[in-house]
Amino acid sequence: MTKARPTIEEVARRAGVSPATVSRVLNGTARVSREKVRVVLEAVEALGYTPSPLAQSLARGRSYALGILLPDFESPFYSPILQALAHRLEATPFRPVAVPGHWSLARELEALDFLKAQRVEALILLGATVDGAPLEALGVPVVAFGERVGERVFSLLLDNREAAYRATRYLLAKGHTRIAHVSSHRGHADIRERLLGYRRAMREAGLEARVVYGDLTEAGGYRAGKELFARFPDTTAVFAANDQTAIGLRLFLYEAGLSVPEDVSLVGFDDIPLAAYQTPPLTTVRQPARAIGEVLAEAALAVLEGREPLLPKLELFLVERRSVGEVGG
C-alpha cells in the first residue's frame, strides 16, 4: 500500500496551529499572521500536502464541475472545441466533465442523468439535441452551441444560413448551375440552416435544388455521392453540410474517375484540421473552433459568477482553397 495522503489535520498539528488556520492560509480566506503563514506553508511543503478536492467540494457545497455534453470524443469538428474549452478552464477552479451523447437523444438523456448525479454547476451543450424539460430538470445554467434551446439558456449562434447562402453564391459566381447539396437528418439546427441557405441561393438564381442526404460521416458522404450522381449525373458542384461528408463524397468521385475540381467542384463546412490537407485542399466554410470553445467556456464562467454572459457574434467565412473550379474555366 501507498502511504495515505496527508490531511489538513496533520499539517495543522505539524505547524502547531488549528486546521482552520491552515485552511485560511491555503485559501486566503482570512488574514493570518505572517509567522503562522510561514509555519503553515513549511508544514505543507514538508508533507507534500494537497487539499482533497472531494472534501473541499463537500464542505463548500459545490462541485466545481462543468458538464460538457458532446456527440463523441472523436469528432474532428468537436474535438478541437473541447480542447479549447478544456484549455480555457485550466486556469479556473472548474473542471470539465465531458460525456458523449453518441448522436442519440436517448444517450444524451443518460449523459444528463450522469451529469446531474455529478452535481455539475453548469452545462455546456455541443451539438446536442436535448431540449426543454430534461434540461430544466438539471436545474443549472446551460450554455449551448448552435441550437436555440429553452428559456434560461444562452446560445452561441452562428449564422449558418447566411454562410451556406454565400457558399452557394460562390459556386454560382464560378459559373456553376447544377449545384447539389448533401444535407443530413442527423445533427442539429445548424444543418437545417445550411440547407435553407443553399435553397435560398438556388431559388434566387432560378435554379433547381438538388438535395441528397448523408449522416455527417465520411461513409455517409460516400453513399450520398453515389446516390447523387446516379440521380443527377450532370452535377458540376456540390456543397456538403460538413467536411466529413465532403471528404467521403470526394472518395466516391475519385473512384468514379471524376476529378476535383476539373469535373466537379466541392465545398465543405467546418474547416476541420484535415480539410486543408485534402487533395486538392478543400474549400470550406470555416467555423472558428478555438474561438467557439473559448467563448462557450467564458460564457459558462460568466453565468456561474452571476454575470450576464456575452456571446460575441463569431463570423463564418469561406476559406478558398483548391477544390472549386470555374465552369468552362
Next chain:
Amino acid sequence: MTKARPTIEEVARRAGVSPATVSRVLNGTARVSREKVRVVLEAVEALGYTPSPLAQSLARGRSYALGILLPDFESPFYSPILQALAHRLEATPFRPVAVPGHWSLARELEALDFLKAQRVEALILLGATVDGAPLEALGVPVVAFGERVGERVFSLLLDNREAAYRATRYLLAKGHTRIAHVSSHRGHADIRERLLGYRRAMREAGLEARVVYGDLTEAGGYRAGKELFARFPDTTAVFAANDQTAIGLRLFLYEAGLSVPEDVSLVGFDDIPLAAYQTPPLTTVRQPARAIGEVLAEAALAVLEGREPLLPKLELFLVERRSVGEVGG
C-alpha cells in the same frame, strides 16, 4: 434558485427508516427486510433522489476517478482510443478524468499534479513521455500504452519495429529502392521503433536509408516532404511515422505536381479514420484504436481489483489501399 437536491436524510425520514438503511438498500450492502426495501425505494422514487458521488467518495475513502493522460483531445489517433476507453468505463463505477499533456514533459508533470490532487485511483498513459519518479510519486497503479515505463507499470506494447519493418519490406517488394522514412523527435518510443524497423529492412536490402524528421503533425509532414525532395529528388516511396505526417507530405507532393502513387508511393502508420478517405486512400499500418482503448481500460480495472491485468498481444498489420504503386508498373 433551484430546489436543493434531496439528501439521504430526507429519503430516510420520508420512508420512516434510518439513513443507514437507505444506504444499505441502495448499495445492497446488507440484508434489509422486503417491506423496508419497498418503502425506501418508493421514497427514493418520489423524491427523485440520487446519491452524491462526492459524499460517497469521501465516506468510502475512494475517488472512483481514473486518470488518463493523453497528448491532447484533438489528435485523430488518440481521440478514438479515448472514446473506447470512456465507453468501456461507462458500465463501471469509475469515471475517466482525461487531461492533456500537450506533447510536453512540463505540461505532463502539471497534469500529473492535477491528477494527484484529484486522488485518481489509477493512471492510464497514452502517448506520454513521463517516467520514473513523477509516476512513483503518484502512488497509484499505472497502465501505459506504447512505452515501457518503470517497474510497477503495465504496458501495452505493440510491435512497432516489426510492423515498420514489414511496411518497408512491402515497399521493397513493390520494386522500390529509393525509400525514405519521415520520423520525428517528438513522440515516444513507438516512433523510434518504427525508425529502427525501417532501417533494418533497408540495411538487409543493402539500401541506403533516407531519413528526415517531422513532428507528427500534418504541417510537419509537409515541411519534411519539402526537405526530403530537396535532398533526395529521386525518392520513389516514403514511409511516414504516422498518418498525419503522410497526409501533410501528400499535400507537398500535390503542390509539387508529383502524383501518388504514380510518381511516389506513400505508406502511413496508425490508420486514423480519415486515412481511408484520402486521395488516393492511404495504405497504412493499422493500430486498432478501439481494441487498444478497451484493453487499457480492462487492464486498469483489473489492477484496481487486485487482479493481474492481461495485456493481450494486439497485432499491427498493413492495410493495403491505393497509395502504393509498383515501380515500373
Next chain:
DNA sequence: CTGTTAGCGCTTTCAC
C-alpha cells in the same frame, strides 16, 4: 488574528 464547533452527505462499525 485564531481556535472551537458544526456540519457537507454518505458509509460503516457497533450494539441491540
Next chain:
DNA sequence: GTGAAAGCGCTAACAG
C-alpha cells in the same frame, strides 16, 4: 434486520 453514532477531509460561522 436496523438504528445510533462516529467519522471521511475540509470549510465556515462563531466566539474570543
